[in-house]
Amino acid sequence: MVFVIVAIAVVFRFYRIQSIPPGLYPDEAMNGNNALEALQTGEFKVFYPENNGREGLFINIQALSLKTFGNHPWALRIVSAIFGVFTVLGTYFLARQLFNWQIGAISSFLMATSFWHTLFSRIGFRAIMAPFLLVWGFYFFWRGLEQNRLRYFFVSGIFWGLGFYTYIAFRIMPLAMILALFAYWYSLKKDFSHGKYQYTRDRLIKGMALFMITVIIVALPIGLYYYNNPGDFLGRTGQLSIFTSANPLVSLTVNLAKTLAMFNFVGDYNWRHNYSGDPLLFWPVGIFFIIGFTRNLIKLADDYDKHRHLPTVRVLLISWFFLGLLPVILSNEGLPHALRAIILAPVVFIFAGEGLWWIYEFVRKWYGARDFHDLRLGKLHVHEGNFIAGLVIVIFLIASMVFEFDRYFFKWALNPNVPPAFSARYVEIGNYVEQLPRSIKKYVVVNVDGVLINNIPMSAQTVMYITDTYTPEKQAQKNIYYLTEEQHRSGQYNKASVVILLENENK
Secondary structure, eight states: OHHHHHHHHHHHHHTTTTTSSOSOOHHHHHHHHHHHHHHHHOOOOSEEOSTTOEESHHHHHHHHHHHHHOSOHHHHHHHHHHHHHHHHHHHHHHHHHHTOHHHHHHHHHHHHTOHHHHHHTTSOOGGGHHHHHHHHHHHHHHHHHHHOOHHHHHHHHHHHHHHTTSOGGGGGTHHHHHHHHHHHHHHHHHHSOHHHHHHHHHHHHHHHHHHHHHHHHHHHHHHHHHHHOTHHHHTTHHHHBGGGSSOHHHHHHHHHHHHHHTTTTOOOOOTTTSSTTOOSSOHHHHHHHHHHHHHHHHHHHHHHHHHSSOOHHHHHHHHHHHHHHHHHHTBOSSSSOTTTTGGGHHHHHHHHHHHHHHHHHHHHHHHHTSOOSSHHHHHHHHHHHHHHHHHHHHHHHHHHHHHHHHIIIIIITTOTTHHHHTTHHHHHHHHHHHHSOTTSOEEEEEEOOSOEETTEEGGGHHHHHHHTOOSHHHHHHHTEEEEEHHHHHTTOSOTTSEEEEEEOTTO
8 A cells, every 4th residue: 555655656746847847946946056066066065055044954965966967957856756755655654653554544645646745845945855854753753652662762863853954944843742752751650550650761761862862963063053153043034023023913813814724725825836825735635634633632632531641642743733833824924835834744634634534434333333133234234334435535535636636737737827936937048048159158137136146136046057157167167147237237248248138037
């Protein structure tokens, strides 16, 4: 079963990746240019300060891809695709560990075929690494708790330590781990005998010590970087914070409502992040998500009422969800924001998987509870109920896969709003400039506003990546130069040269 799910995830994330999505957004190109420069200089950084700052792990891995395949847009994106596939696999193992293989299979299948997760698995943004490291970090930590094996805590510590080199939203997630640990520790006291409690407690302390040491050692380089460069720790977060608004509480309430609504009602309007305005989840999946989420809240309350302690699994999932919302709702830009919420994808689909499995169990138990006078007939109807419920699930999953495949590869990919969202014309300009003879001076006039990188607006990064002219040395070698609009108007170029105007694609 898991091999089929992984194979489907591979198809969704690698099929036609050379052409879908089209173009190359400047943020992706900036990653690529940093990677090309790292290959050229041999200086692979833990943090790249350009473009409001980005943690370096993902870019350094992209550099390995560029070294193998060259500076093509898809060479940046296959790294995301690989992490996307392994996130699906990790979701299967985590959900199986927390519940059963059936919920693991349903959850990972829904993620494998999800438009939301597929889209970000095919864009060269570092955010896609965060759910990958988080899901595997939780999985191995949970194995350590259940089996009291130190090696699982060690492996989990590696994943959690690496997480600090990815997306800024990852930094809030250790709190979910802490809350789950408190719940687990308290349950030990309540449910275990004194001798077993002491043994498990001692093993847990050793495991936690190894886990913390591993996290600290792995995260130490970037921690030292932030210590020496404290302004880079928050980066752009302070600029976008709701606390800069006139009424932060009102902003928080509105942002929370918009973010919760994006799963089932109105989603991200940015064509680069979503089919503009559509909810992130296929509507039946959205219903299963609500059922699963509600069940977790009910189980949380019921278990506390019965056992006087909170169930660890429910604390883990619910805290993951609410803490993962914080980086989204505490910002004031582009809400609802599907990209900032990508760290929630595994837990959202685990909720949906649990909701769908609950419906199956409900149907199965309903058939089993029917009053049949003939025992053999009763057993026949129970098997019939199991078969019918299972068949309905399989049919739904196939229908969901077809719907999401069509939504991404046809409705979204062929929509005329998508190429401008990915600066497709900038790629065309880059290819045109690249094929011109080196003997001709080529000037690219960047008539676009944006963050300045080496005094040139950010939008030029796409052309620079396609032509491999990020550094002044490369520009001189290829006879390609970049001018601002002011420099262009002042005539700072040879009149006999080729001049290409780089403008906003929406003009």
